[in-house]
Amino acid sequence: MTLPIRAITLDLDDTIWPIAPVMIRAESVLVDWLREHAPRTAERYPAPAMRELRDRIAAQRPDLAHDFTEQRRLTLEHMLRDSGDDTALAAAAFDVFFAARCEVEHYADSEHALARLAARLPLAALTNGNADLHRIGLMPLFRFQLGAREHGRAKPDASIFHAACARLEVEPAQVLHVGDDIEMDVVGGAQAGLRTCWINREHRSWPREHARPDLEFTTLAELADWLDAAHRTDTATA
DSSP states (O other), rough: OOOOOOOEEEEEEOBOOOSHHHHHHHHHHHHHHHHOOOOOHHHOOOHHHHHHHHHOOOOHGGGGTTTTHHHHHHHHHHHHHHHHHGGHHHHHHHHHHHHTOOOOOTTHHHHHHHHHHHHHEEEEEEEOOOOOOHHHHHHHHHHEEEEEHSSSTTSHHHHHHHHHHHHTOOOOOGGGEEEEEEEIIIIHHTTTTTTEEEEEETTOOOSSSOOOOOOEEEEHHHHHHHHHHHHHHHHHHH
């Protein structure tokens, strides 16, 4: 099967790297920093309590559903204030957390596969998270990174997909969106008019009767293989 693809948008968390170990490590680094600089906060808010508070703030502020950075900052300010520590420490605490949040460990196939994809088509990162590709070191492979915080709306809202397509100067039907999340990436991308690729690293069964992805692979390397094969086919028939 070939698709009329002229550009690719890619999700980041759990598509290029696993996010759970990143967040656990980042929260651990943050707690260690708080023990030194705000010990009352560290004692009152160990990692599980910090996660519970962040979830509560997210539920109370649906207007910030697209902005994980602001959710985290508000959480830190609340923690410090509630513990009697200086809320001015929130900025430095966030910087420590965010630096660790951007220390990701890629899936084994990701970096090489991304280089292969970028050699074929323009790539854009499209994420609801707040990872920074400049810090991570992958930005040279991408035309741009568009986050939900920057755009003002999160996937699966069609507007963020359309904004990425506009910046790529490619019609949605000629853009392939690649991601791991069934609702955010596959269903959201399809409803926005893009072609979709489900990266199914866990070999899950597709749970929906309709709205299936155009492509499904277990790794980004398999997608790169498919794109190489499609290019060879197009060249042979040209």
